[in-house]
Amino acid sequence: MYLEHFAIKELPFSLTPNTEFFLNMASYHKAYNMLMVSISNREGFIKVVGEVGTGKTMLCRKVLNTLEENPDTYVSAYIANPVLSPKGLFLAFAEELGLEADSDIGHHSLLKKITKVLMQYSADGRQVVLFIDEAHAMPEKTLEALRLMTNLETEQTKLFQVVLFAQPELDEMLREKSLRQLLQRITFSYRLESLDREGLERYVSHRLATAGYNGPSVFTSAALDDLFAASKGIPRIVNILCHKSLMVAFGRGERVVGREPMRKSIEDTEGVALPKTNARQFAAAGAVMVVAFAVLAIYLVGYYLR
Structure with a gap:
């Protein structure tokens, strides 16, 4: 692999949501702050929406890690795959709370067990937060069951909060009349945006530095221009293309990733x-170079034949 070639300690562009690589840029910083303030204020439903690959899971894990650093205050539950029936959701939530429940348990009995442990956490001064990733994949009946479950409360506060991470399809679902009550429960919402050109350059540099790289820029400005044009600033695609282009450069024995390795990576993905327009510009630039070399060759031949 290219690690030794580029003097890097670990893979800088892995697709695993490693929070050590979390970049506290404006969009993610605002989202993180919104989540932490909303959670500390015990708001009801919180929603974070973003296109595929914009870093929702990374942000979710960053918040989870923060809460887990305060176990006396917070109890976190995480459901990564919410394609569940209403009862399946309750069973998954119960498991995250440390409860043992057989799949054949009755709905009422299961809800009583969940309520009992939530009441105990509340009495102990601990706040339960349920994180649901890929929430757009939840069936409508399961979303409605989740809303009904959040009716569990004491006279002073809700027994748990819900944070939804989803693609924009969730917003479309919530416009349905049948889910209007859930929509009204969402007190805070945030939309993650893709990186702009400046942000992309910071993102790439940050991941390389976090991975142990300490040297001049690995990617040329032209390569980053193409990376931005092809990835549209979506972090997951940026990671894929950077990883591939580093491999191409390594195979060519080059220590700088220029436009050609990046182009090959884009073509391969x-x-x-x-x-x-970018492709035509690159082709035109290549044609200009060919003509320039041809003119230079003719000039040199003429010079030496004098």
Whole structure:
């Protein structure tokens, strides 16, 4: 692999949501602060929406890690795959709370067990927060069951909070009349945006530095221009293309990733392409170079034949 070649200690562009690589840029900083303030204020439902690959899971794990650093205050539950029936959701929540419940347990009995442990946590001064990733995949009946479950409360406060991480499809679901009550429960919402050109350069540099790189820029400005054009600033695609282009440069024995390794990586990645204008500009630049070398060759031949 290219680690030794580029003097890097670990893979800088892995797709695993390692929070050590979390970059506290404006969009993510605002989202993180919104989540922490909303959680500390015991707000009801909180929603974070973003396109595929914009870093929702990374943000979710960052918040989870923060809460887990305060076990006397917070109890966190995390459901990564919410494609569940209403009872399946309750069973998953119970498991996250440390409860043992057989799948054949009755709905009422299961809810009583969950309520009992939530009441105990509340009496101990501990706040339960349920995180649901990929919430757009939840069936409508399960979303409604989740809303009904949040009716569990004492005279002073709700027994648990819900944080939803989802693709924009969730917003479309919530516009349905049948889910209007859930929509009204969402007190705070945030939309994660993709990186701009400046943010992308910071993102790439940050991940390389976090991985142990300490040297001049690995990616040329032209390569980053193409990376931004092809990835549209989506972090997951940025990671894929950077990883591949580092491999290409390593195979060529180069210590700088220029435009050609980046182009090869883009061509090798399904669902990713440069805008036609960029491709034409690159082709035109290549044609100019060919003509320039031809003119230079003719000049040198003429010079030596004098």
